[in-house]
Amino acid sequence: MKFSCATTDLLQALYLVSRAIGSQQALPILGNILLEAERRRCTVSATDLELSIITNFEARIENEGSITIPAKAILNFRTVQ
Numbered sequence: 001m002k003f004s005c006a007t008t009d010l011l012q013a014l015y016l017v018s019r020a021i022g023s024q025q026a027l028p029i030l031g032n033i034l035l036e037a038e039r040r041r042c043t044v045s046a047t048d049l050e051l052s053i054i055t056n057f058e059a060r061i062e063n064e065g066s067i068t069i070p071a072k073a074i075l076n077f078r079t080v081q
Contacts, residue, residue, distance in 0.1 A: 003063075032070055039064075043055070
């Protein structure tokens with residue numbers, strides 16, 4: 001999976017879906033955020049099995065795919081400019 005997008009679009013989507021991630025997860029996968037890139041959209045989602053939040057934004061997709069990333073890791077990621 002490889003895509004390009006505006007940093008603000010990605011961060012806004014990540015912070016929105018992170019609201020669905022609880023502090024105590026029964027399953028480790030529930031602490032992850034799902035990123036899916038296909039066609040010209042990137043979809044970001046998270047769930048705690050009671051609440052799911054899904055959002056998407058436009059992106060330039062070079063290779064379609066999907067991945068789950070631990071929320072703590074991606075929300076603490078900082079870009080260097």
